[in-house]
Amino acid sequence: MTETIAGNVFQQDAVDELAAQLTGSVFTPDDPGYAAEVTGFNLLSQHRPLLVVAVADPADVQATVRFAATHGLPVGVLATGHQPFPLAEGFVLITTGRMRSVVIDAAGATARVEAGGVWGDVVDAAQTAGLTPLNGSSAGVGVVGYVLGGGLSPVLGRKYGWAADHVAAIEVVTADGRFRRLTADTEPELFWGMRGGRSNFGVVTAIEIELFPVSDFYGGGLFYPAEQAETVLHAYRDVVHSAPDELTCSVALLNFPPLPQIPEMLRGKSVAHVRVAFLGSAEDAETLIAPLRDIGPALIDAIGPQPYSAFAAVHQDPTDPAPYEEASTLLAELPAAAVDTILAKVGPQSGGAVTVVEVRHLGGALSEKLPGSSAIAARDARFTVWGATVGPPEAISAGAELLNSLIEALNPWTTGRTYQNFTSREDTADSIFTPDDLERLKDIKTLYDPANLFRVNNHNIVPWTARREV
Ligand SMILES: Cc1cc2nc3c(=O)[nH]c(=O)nc-3n(C[C@H](O)[C@H](O)[C@H](O)COP(=O)(O)OP(=O)(O)OC[C@H]3O[C@@H](n4cnc5c(N)ncnc54)[C@H](O)[C@@H]3O)c2cc1C
Structure with missing residues (x-):
């Protein structure tokens, strides 16, 4: 095989030479294992790399990075594919699923x-x-x-x-x-x-x-019918307003598809899902979430003492891969007007085009910047708002549009940044980091990756072109 990529001739001999150095495996687009290797959790994001290297140890990673640098090919990394980036091609993809110790x-x-x-x-x-x-x-x-x-x-x-x-x-x-x-x-x-x-x-x-x-907590989920969404979201505001750091509460508006794997009580329904996790006694937790209990009986009440190993019961995220588009923002506050905006855009009357919109409470230790802290820049936010529209590409455009219009409508309360783990757009480094931190990150990038080898499947930090001497 001979491929020409941006002027680089890339030959089968070179691939064979790389494969001979590896404990792991190399896949080219014609190989039967290639499709599985590029497929992650989000089925919308199936990249088309020239080569996939399923690495087995650090030496494999070193050999692959040197190979890519020699051939002038960018490198991307994929673990589980839970963070979808726009489709890319013409690069070397390193997959890490064989290194799980x-x-x-x-x-x-x-x-x-x-x-x-x-x-x-x-x-x-x-x-x-x-x-x-x-x-x-x-x-x-x-x-x-x-x-x-x-x-x-x-x-x-x-x-x-x-x-x-x-x-x-x-x-x-x-x-x-x-x-x-x-x-x-x-x-x-x-x-x-x-x-x-x-x-x-x-x-x-x-x-x-x-x-x-930590080996246990008190919490789980409460599901209310969509008609009570307004009451639920405002009660949620009351609960988080004075919550101690031991209490974490989030709320989601969910439109369940009519699929057999969804419990019958929720199948095809729209609901408001409150998620609760408390590090302390059941009694204290129940006092803190009383405004939510006062709403009345829930469709499902799954709140109680939990071993920590049951952590996934709090959000009950889907576990099967699916195609979806996501959008998010960070809010400095959640006044009643912001809740009303969420309800007006994606509340029960919106027809269910958006599959999920969730509000998570931040603050507490998430607001602290201690000596030795990382480059994470969401410390001034008090809430994340994240949403997703799930379905085949031809079906999700209406939901994705509505979701984007919700994010825009929340602008009066945004910090002006997005939380990196909830952001799938590539070109957003300046909306993820503070300006000072981004300058510092660009200095580091210029020092360690001046040719921007690592520019695929990430929020790219572009090196300074005029400051190569840094
Ligand atoms: C269902 C669901 C629940 C989630 N819940 C939370 C949550 O509670 N809190 C939260 O903060 N986030 C959450 N996320 C977001 C999640 O943390 C991010 O999507 C994260 O990037 C996923 O990492 P991954 O390795 O699974 O995904 P991938 O898509 O495989 O990787 C994401 C990115 O991480 C980088 N990366 C991965 N491996 C390496 C490596 N070895 N070296 C260098 N870079 C690497 C790459 O840039 C890659 O593009 C959730 C996402 C989903 C879909």
């Missing part, structure tokens, strides 16, 4: 997770030692992408902060093919920038994260 250091309260590790595996391993990571709502989300994009835990975030601020070490292969182990003491600038810059500076082969002594 998780090792718990109970005495040090840390976990070392390889690049393809997912939260379900880490929680299960950590819980055997009575510890837990700052994981997200879904067991299937990848650890590295989540942590380096911020890491908003729906159970522990308000109490302990962003997962990106609780990283002990990052093992990474940079654009020069070098393997580096980064901590706050070795290469502190790159260590800071990786926690926000993600795949802009290299391919992470493993990450060491802090664990916390």
